[in-house]
Amino acid sequence: MPTAAAERPAELPGRGPGPDRSSRSITLPRGTGRTAARIGALTVCQGALMVGFGLLITGPARGLWPMTVEDDVNEGFERARTGTLTTLSSFASEAGNTMTIIAITLLVCAGLILIPRLPMWRQAAFLAVAVSLQALVFLVITECVDRHRPEVDRLDASPPTSSYTSGHTGAATALYGGLAVLALSRLRGPWRRIVGGLLLLLPLMVAVARLYRGMHHPTDVVGGLVNGSLSLLIVGRALFVDGSVTAPADAGKDGGATAAGTTPAGATDSGASAAGGAVPAPSPATARADRGATPDKGRTVVIFNPTVTHEADREALRAVLARHGRTGAEFVETTAQDPGTGQTAAAVRDGAGLVVVCGGDGTLRAAADALAGSGVPLALVPCGTGNLLARNLGLPLSPTAALDAALRGTPHRIDLGRVEGDDLPGTHFAAMSGAGLDAAIMEHTDDRAKSVLGWPAYVLAGVGTLRTPRMRVTVRLDDATALHRTARMVLVGNVGTVQGGTTLLPAARPDDGLLDLLILDPRGVGGWIRALTTLLRGGAKAPQPTAVDTVTAQDGDRSGVPVEFFTFRRAELAFDAPQSRELDGDPVTPGRRLTAEVRPGALTVLLPTGGA
Numbered sequence: 345m346p347t348a349a350a351e352r353p354a355e356l357p358g359r360g361p362g363p364d365r366s367s368r369s370i371t372l373p374r375g376t377g378r379t380a381a382r383i384g385a386l387t388v389c390q391g392a393l394m395v396g397f398g399l400l401i402t403g404p405a406r407g408l409w410p411m412t413v414e415d416d417v418n419e420g421f422e423r424a425r426t427g428t429l430t431t432l433s434s435f436a437s438e439a440g441n442t443m444t445i446i447a448i449t450l451l452v453c454a455g456l457i458l459i460p461r462l463p464m465w466r467q468a469a470f471l472a473v474a475v476s477l478q479a480l481v482f483l484v485i486t487e488c489v490d491r492h493r494p495e496v497d498r499l500d501a502s503p504p505t506s507s508y509t510s511g512h513t514g515a516a517t518a519l520y521g522g523l524a525v526l527a528l529s530r531l532r533g534p535w536r537r538i539v540g541g542l543l544l545l546l547p548l549m550v551a552v553a554r555l556y557r558g559m560h561h562p563t564d565v566v567g568g569l570v571n572g573s574l575s576l577l578i579v580g581r582a583l584f585v586d587g588s589v590t591a592p593a594d595a596g597k598d599g600g601a602t603a604a605g606t607t608p609a610g611a612t613d614s615g616a617s618a619a620g621g622a623v624p625a626p627s628p629a630t631a632r633a634d635r636g637a638t639p640d641k642g643r644t645v646v647i648f649n650p651t652v653t654h655e656a657d658r659e660a661l662r663a664v665l666a667r668h669g670r671t672g673a674e675f676v677e678t679t680a681q682d683p684g685t686g687q688t689a690a691a692v693r694d695g696a697g698l699v700v701v702c703g704g705d706g707t708l709r710a711a712a713d714a715l716a717g718s719g720v721p722l723a724l725v726p727c728g729t730g731n732l733l734a735r736n737l738g739l740p741l742s743p744t745a746a747l748d749a750a751l752r753g754t755p756h757r758i759d760l761g762r763v764e765g766d767d768l769p770g771t772h773f774a775a776m777s778g779a780g781l782d783a784a785i786m787e788h789t790d791d792r793a794k795s796v797l798g799w800p801a802y803v804l805a806g807v808g809t810l811r812t813p814r815m816r817v818t819v820r821l822d823d824a825t826a827l828h829r830t831a832r833m834v835l836v837g838n839v840g841t842v843q844g845g846t847t848l849l850p851a852a853r854p855d856d857g858l859l860d861l862l863i864l865d866p867r868g869v870g871g872w873i874r875a876l877t878t879l880l881r882g883g884a885k886a887p888q889p890t891a892v893d894t895v896t897a898q899d900g901d902r903s904g905v906p907v908e909f910f911t912f913r914r915a916e917l918a919f920d921a922p923q924s925r926e927l928d929g930d931p932v933t934p935g936r937r938l939t940a941e942v943r944p945g946a947l948t949v950l951l952p953t954g955g956a
Contacts, residue, residue: 379582379583382582383473383477383578383579383582386578386582387477387480387481387575387578390477390481390571390574390575390578391481391484391485393574394481394485394509394567394570394571394574395484395485395488395489397567397570398485398488398489398491398506398508398509398567399488399489401491401508401563402489402490402491402508410562410563411563414494414561414562414563415494415495417555417561417562418494418495418496418555418558418561418562419496421496421555421556421558422496422497422558424556425556429556430499430556430557432553433499433552433553433556433557434499434553434557436549436550436552436553437500437512437550437553437554437557437559439516439520439546439549439550440511440512440513440515440516440547440550440553440554441512442511442515445475445515445516445519448519449471449472449475449519452468452471452523453468453471453472456468456471466583466584467526469579469583470522470525470526470579470580470583470584471519471522471523471526473579473583474518474519474522474572474575474576474578474579474580475515475518475519475522475575477518477575477578477579478514478515478517478518478571478572478574478575479511479514479515481514481571481574481575482509482511482514482515482568482571485506485508485509485567485571486505486506486508486509486511489506489508490506491506491507491508491561491564492507493507493558493559493560493561494507494558494559494560494561496558497558498557498558498559499556499557499558499559500557500559502559507559507560507561507564508560508561508563508564508567509564509565509567509568509570509571510551510554510559510560510564510565510567510568511568512550512554512559512568513547513550513551513554513560513564513565513568513569513572514567514568514569514571514572514575515572516546516547516550516551516568516572517547517568517569517571517572517573517576518572518575518576520543520544520546520547521543521544521547521572521573521576522576523543524539524540524541524543524544525576525580527539527540527543528540547569547572548569551565551566551568551569552565642697643672643674643691643694643695643696643697643698644665644670644672644673644674644696644697644698644699644700645673645674645676645687645688645691645696645698645699645700646658646661646665646673646674646675646676646699646700646701646702647676647677647678647684647687647688647691647699647700647701647702647703647707647711648675648676648677648678648701648702648703648707648727649677649678649683649684649702649703649704649707649727649728650677650678652702652703652704652727652728653702653703653725653727653743657702657727657743658675658702660743660744661700661702661725661743661744661747662675663744664744664747664748664751665700665747665751667748668748668751668752670698670751673700676691678703678707678710682710683706683707683710684701684703684707684708684710684711684714685710685711685713685714686714687711688701688710688711688713688714688715689714691720692714692715692718692720696720697720697721698720698721698722698723698950699711699715699720699721699722699723700722700723700725700747701722701723701724701725702725702727702743703725703727703728704726704727704728704729704730704731704929705728705729705730705731705732705733705774705775705928705929705930706728706928706929706930707728708724708733708774708928709771709772709773709774709775709927709928709930712760712772712773712774712947713771713772715947715948716760716772716943716946716947717943717946718948719948720948721755721948721949721950722947722948722949722950723747723750723751723949723950724737724739724746724750724949724950725743725746725747725750726739726741726743726746727743729929730775730842730843730929732775732776732839732841732842732843732928732929733774733775733839733854734746735839735841735842735843736775736839736840736841736854737758737854737949737951738951738952739951739952749951749952750949750950750951750952751950752952753950753951753952753953754950754951754953755948755949755950755951756855756948756949756950756951757855757945757946757947757948757949758838758854758855758945758946758947758949759838759854759855759856759857759858759859759942759943759944759945759946759947760772760773760774760838760942760943760946760947761773761774761777761836761838761859761940761941761942761943762940762941762942762943763777763836763927763938763939763940763941764938764939765925765935765936765937765938765939766935766936766937767933767935768925768932768933768935768938771927772943772946773838773927773928774838774839774928774947775837775838775839775928775929776835776836776837776838776839776842776848776928776929777835777836777837777925777926777927777928777938777940778833778834778835778836778925778926779815779833779834779917779919779923779924779925779926779938780812780815780831780832780833780834780864780923780924781812781832781833781864782833782835782926783923783924783925783926783931784812784924786924786926786929786930786931787924787926787931812832812833812924814830814831814832814865815830815831815832815919815920815921815923816828816829816830816919816920817829817830817831817834817863817917817918817919817920818917818918819834819861819863819910819915819916819917820915820916821861821910821912821914821915822912822913822914822915829863829865829908830865831863831864831865832864832865832866833862833863833864834861834862834863834864834917834938835848835849835861835862835864836859836860836861836915836938836940837849837852837859837860837861837862838852838854838859838860838942839852839853839854840852840853840860846879846880847879848862848879849862849909850909851909851911855945857913857942857944857945858911858912858913858942859911859912859913859915859940859941859942860909860910860911860912861909861910861911861912861915862907862908862909863907863908863910864906864907865905865906865907865908866906866907867906871906872906874906874907875906875907878906878907879907912942913941913942914939914940914941914942915938915939915940915941916937916938916939917937917938917939917940918936918937919935919936919937920936921936922934922935922936923935923936925938
C-alpha cells in the first residue's frame with residue numbers, strides 16, 4: 345500500500361513560517377558537488393551533440409533537404425518585409441539580445457531570492473544556470489562550426505560569431521522557457537496557462553524575427569531552440585528530479601525540526617495550533633479528543649495532508665465552512681503511516697455527516713477506500729500535484745473555491761475502481777491505475793520536484809523513462825476471450841483527462857458504471873507520433889473504445905496499432921515479468937498481475953450544479 349510519503353512534497357519555498365531575513369544562511373547546499381558534476385557531464389554531451397549537428401549540416405548534409413531550400417526561406421522573408429513587420433521584428437529580436445537576457449535573468453533571480461519569505465534558491469539557480477550553460481555551449485559551437493550568414497540584406501550588424509547556432513534564440517529559449525516552467529508551477533487560476541503560454545511563445549517569436557532580419561538560416565534557429573531546451577532539461581532534471589541538493593531554505597526541515605505553527609503528525613487541528621504552540625501528538629485511538637460521546641449526524645470532519653495544507657490554508661477553509669453553517673468542523677491530519685484511510689474510517693464510524701478531504705490524489709484515494717459504500721458525502725478540496733479527480737469532476741483547483749462550490753452543491757454518486765494483485769492487497773482507486781511507463785514516471789518523480797514545479801515535474805521525469813522496456817501482457821475483459829499484447833503501458837481509468845487538458849481515455853466517465861483501458865504500444869518515431877496524435881485529438885475525435893462483446897475480434901497481430909481503448913467491468917492483466925505499478929499517482933510494489941473491477945456509485949461526492 346502506498347503511504348502519504350509518496351504524495352507529500354517538501355515544504356514549498358515561500359510558503360508557511362520561516363526564518364527572518366537576517367538569519368538567512370549562505371552555506372553551500374549539500375549535494376552541490378554531485379549535482380554540478382552531473383550537470384557538467386551532461387553539458388559536455390550537449391555541446392558534442394550540437395557541434396556534431398553543426399558539422400553535419402555544414403559538411404556531408406549541406407546538399408540534402410532541408411539545407412537545399414534554406415536560401416529560399418531566407419529570400420522569402422526578405423521579400424515579405426514591410427515597415428511594420430520590420431519594426432515588430434526589431435522588438436522581438438531585442439527580446440533575445442544578450443544584454444536583455446542578462447538584465448532579465450539578474451532581476452528575476454534577485455526577486456526569487458529577496459522577495460519571498462523563504463528565498464527560492466533552487467528556482468533562481470535553475471534559471472541562472474540554464475541561461476549560463478546555453479551561453480557556454482553556444483560559444484563552444486561557434487568556435488567549432490564555421491557557417492556564413494545568409495546571402496540576403498541583413499537588418500542587423502553581423503557579429504563575428506558563426507551563423508550556427510542562433511545565440512538570440514538559444515538564450516531566449518533558456519530564459520523564457522525557464523520562466524514558463526516557474527510560472528506554470530507557481531501561479532494558480534486562469535492566468536497560469538495564459539502567462540505560461542505567452543512565455544513559451546517568446547522564443548519562437550525571437551526565432552522568426554532572426555529569420556526575418558536575415559541573420560540566420562532556418563537550421564540555425566532550430567539549433568538555438570534545441571540548445572536552450574537541452575540546457576533547461578539538464579538543469580531541471582539535476583535540480584528538481586534527481587533531488588540531490590538540499591537548499592539552505594530547507595535546512596530546518598531536513599534537520600527534522602518542526603516548523604512553527606505546524607501540528608505534529610497524528611494530531612488534530614481543533615484550533616490550539618493556530619497560536620503557534622506545539623500540540624502533543626495523540627495516538628490514533630485518542631486523535632478525536634474533542635468529539636462528544638454521542639455521534640452527531642451533522643458533524644463535519646476535515647481530513648487533511650499537513651504537508652500540502654498549511655495553517656493559513658486551514659484557517660481559510662474554516663472560514664468557508666463557517667459561512668455554510670459548519671462552525672464545529674474538526675480537522676484531523678494524515679500521517680506517513682496512515683495517509684487517510686484510518687482517519688476517514690474513524691470519522692464514518694463516529695457518525696460524521698460530511699467528510700472533507702484536503703490533499704492530493706493519494707490522500708483522496710486513501711479516504712475514498714474508507715468511504716466506499718458508506719453513503720457519507722465527500723467534499724473534495726484539491727491541494728496536491730495532480731488532482732485528477734477534481735479536474736474531471738469540474739471542481740475549481742483553488743482549495744477554498746472548491747470547498748465553497750461543493751458546499752453549495754448536491755450529492756452525486758460516482759464510481760470507484762477496485763484493484764488487487766500479487767503483493768497488492770485489494771484497495772480502491774478514484775482516478776487511474778496502471779503499469780509500465782506511467783508507473784515508472786511516478787517512481788522517478790522526486791517529491792521535491794513536485795513541491796517546486798507541480799505537475800511539470802512528471803514531464804521531466806518522463807524523459808528519463810521513455811526507454812522503459814516493452815512488456816508482454818495478457819488481458820481478459822469480463823467474460824471475453826483473453827487478448828495477447830505487447831505494450832509500453834497499460835492504464836485503467838475511472839476518469840480520462842490528466843494535467844494540461846490531455847485526454848488519455850476519451851470515453852471514461854466517473855459515473856457510467858464502467859472502467860476504461862488504454863494499451864499504449866508505439867514502435868519507433870512514427871509510432872510515437874501516431875500515438876501522441878491520437879491522444880492529443882481529444883474525446884470527440886479519438887477512436888471509440890472497443891466494447892467487451894466485440895473484444896474477441898480484436899486479438900491477433902496488433903503490433904501496428906500504437907493505441908487501443910477498451911471498456912469493461914472487470915479486467916485481469918497478467919504480465920510476463922514484474923512491472924512498475926501505480927494507484928492514483930502513487931507507486932506501489934512491482935508485480936506481474938493486476939485485477940481491476942468497477943464499483944458503480946460507491947462514492948458520494950458533493951458537486952456543484954453541472955458537475956460530473
